[in-house]
Amino acid sequence: MSSDRIDNILKTLPSNPGVYQYFDKEGKIIYIGKAKNLKKRVMSYFNKDTSLTGKVRVLVSRIADIKWIVVDTEYDALLLENNLIKEYQPRYNVLLKDDKSFPWICIKNEPFPRVFPTRNLVKDGSEYFGPYASVKMMNTLLDLIRQLYPLRNCNLNLDQKHIKAGKYKVCLEYHIGNCLGPCVGLQSEEDYMENIRSIRSIIRGNMGMVRAQLNDLMKKYASDFAFEKAQIVKEKIELLDRFQIKSLVVNPAINNVDVFSIVEDEQAAYVNFVKVASGAIIQSHTVELKKKLEETTEELLSLAIADLHPRFSSDATEIIVPLMPEFQMPGITYTIPKRGDKKQLLELSERNAKYYKLDKQRQKELVDPERRTHRILDTIKKDLGLKEQPVHMECFDNSNIQGAYPVSALVVFRNARPEKKDYRHFNIKTVEGPNDFASMEEVVYRRYSRLLEEGESLPQLVVIDGGKGQLSSAMASLERLGLHKIIRLVGIAEKLEELYFPGDPLPLHLDKKSETLKVIQQMRDEAHRFGITHHRKRREKGTIKTELTEIDGIGAATAETLLRKFKSVKNIKNASLDELKAAIGNNRATIVYEYFGGQRSEV
Numbered sequence: 001m002s003s004d005r006i007d008n009i010l011k012t013l014p015s016n017p018g019v020y021q022y023f024d025k026e027g028k029i030i031y032i033g034k035a036k037n038l039k040k041r042v043m044s045y046f047n048k049d050t051s052l053t054g055k056v057r058v059l060v061s062r063i064a065d066i067k068w069i070v071v072d073t074e075y076d077a078l079l080l081e082n083n084l085i086k087e088y089q090p091r092y093n094v095l096l097k098d099d100k101s102f103p104w105i106c107i108k109n110e111p112f113p114r115v116f117p118t119r120n121l122v123k124d125g126s127e128y129f130g131p132y133a134s135v136k137m138m139n140t141l142l143d144l145i146r147q148l149y150p151l152r153n154c155n156l157n158l159d160q161k162h163i164k165a166g167k168y169k170v171c172l173e174y175h176i177g178n179c180l181g182p183c184v185g186l187q188s189e190e191d192y193m194e195n196i197r198s199i200r201s202i203i204r205g206n207m208g209m210v211r212a213q214l215n216d217l218m219k220k221y222a223s224d225f226a227f228e229k230a231q232i233v234k235e236k237i238e239l240l241d242r243f244q245i246k247s248l249v250v251n252p253a254i255n256n257v258d259v260f261s262i263v264e265d266e267q268a269a270y271v272n273f274v275k276v277a278s279g280a281i282i283q284s285h286t287v288e289l290k291k292k293l294e295e296t297t298e299e300l301l302s303l304a305i306a307d308l309h310p311r312f313s314s315d316a317t318e319i320i321v322p323l324m325p326e327f328q329m330p331g332i333t334y335t336i337p338k339r340g341d342k343k344q345l346l347e348l349s350e351r352n353a354k355y356y357k358l359d360k361q362r363q364k365e366l367v368d369p370e371r372r373t374h375r376i377l378d379t380i381k382k383d384l385g386l387k388e389q390p391v392h393m394e395c396f397d398n399s400n401i402q403g404a405y406p407v408s409a410l411v412v413f414r415n416a417r418p419e420k421k422d423y424r425h426f427n428i429k430t431v432e433g434p435n436d437f438a439s440m441e442e443v444v445y446r447r448y449s450r451l452l453e454e455g456e457s458l459p460q461l462v463v464i465d466g467g468k469g470q471l472s473s474a475m476a477s478l479e480r481l482g483l484h485k486i487i488r489l490v491g492i493a494e495k496l497e498e499l500y501f502p503g504d505p506l507p508l509h510l511d512k513k514s515e516t517l518k519v520i521q522q523m524r525d526e527a528h529r530f531g532i533t534h535h536r537k538r539r540e541k542g543t544i545k546t547e548l549t550e551i552d553g554i555g556a557a558t559a560e561t562l563l564r565k566f567k568s569v570k571n572i573k574n575a576s577l578d579e580l581k582a583a584i585g586n587n588r589a590t591i592v593y594e595y596f597g598g599q600r601s602e603v
Contacts, residue, residue, distance in 0.1 A: 034081040261349035271304035272353035390461040397527035409531030443478035
């Protein structure tokens, strides 16, 4: 892998939490690591730091490619790193990885089951929930369970014959209220297992069912006038609500669901997969599908689902999609949400797909800087129905104030970028008064008749700042020159940012984020800025000269001499007679000094 290639990859690294993977020249994963900030962590391997150990330097020397996976939190990165290491067993992780396993919550397969954390999974029929990348979150969940449901934490064999034989005595946990004494028959196994069923629901994220059960119990106690017990249950409901607000990732009613979204461009489609189980997002993955033929979006989505669904061993019975795929798997419900939590999940998936697409584009553009230009030009060509890429584009804008000093500005873009040396100003010559239509017709004719005379290249696209009137005027000039079939005209109306084509009464509405619209807006704004600047200078120049030349005996040459010397009319008004004499002689200086005498006294 060349240093340039590594530098390009490092530049595109995000600053999010995630997992990074190093590959050797044969495409095999040689190291997997986690990071709170992917960019900082991965770049630390390549910063020529002499403190790196010999083993790390050997690892870096064998890196041929780098890939990464972005997650929401560093805990998710930790969990994902652990799972990937177990799956791929990279060579260098044998020396560098932290091989501790993640904890699970175990509901033990025994009479009056215990509920406790463990790192060892034993195949004895017990239930295991997890793993938990955050021990703190797991302990918080266990604390909630213990506060809601008194459970035993001893390791006694609570077989019914032992209980009936009176083999055990209650311990301190019973006396402080943490256990209801099943060991001496003070709590039935049926009542205990009912609590276990509720605990199982809480661990799976189904808080709603548990809350409903507690609410019914509270009402029952209240109707029996057992208000102290009702208050205890009410406090448990409030505790559950507080925990639920902090811990929910998505609506827990959305269970065992897969989400697929797709975004695409001319060359490829990007499909993101999100897996939702027990009220939480537990998996996310994006794939790129290179287009070979004219595949439809529905076909591409079908191919991605067929690949990802079995790859992640999904047993989901519902798939959320933005559109119905071409092929649908039997026994699965496909949902296109319009609103609500499922719609938000789909939007989350779409954002991941868009980020993946942008990242791929940035990598390609860093390798080939002209790729972005070609992509933008291809987009404009497609959106506006052009026959070729608009390598050369021009835009006109008129500027006048109540018909005074009318000017027109022309800006030129080449390869979708401003070519400022080719900008031009036009002072309107043949039009009297404020007439934008006639002014546009004049400058378009002057511009392209001159290009024809000088044998210069013509633009593929011309943008007119204005609506249908200015567009028709520009078209009339192109028709007079015989260029109406060679140059593509488009007008942009400022209020709604609509695009108009000659002879078409209906405007074209492009997405506000469209690259085509952004380039046209940039051209329009640049022409407006360029025209206003020129118009202001011309207006100021005209106003100053008029005020000086209105003085009897002072002509244009004298006015220009004064302006070069004193820079402004205000300075001329405040100048002394001697200063004026030194600039323009005794006679004319006296005339100017006496003319401004009254204004000077006011100042």
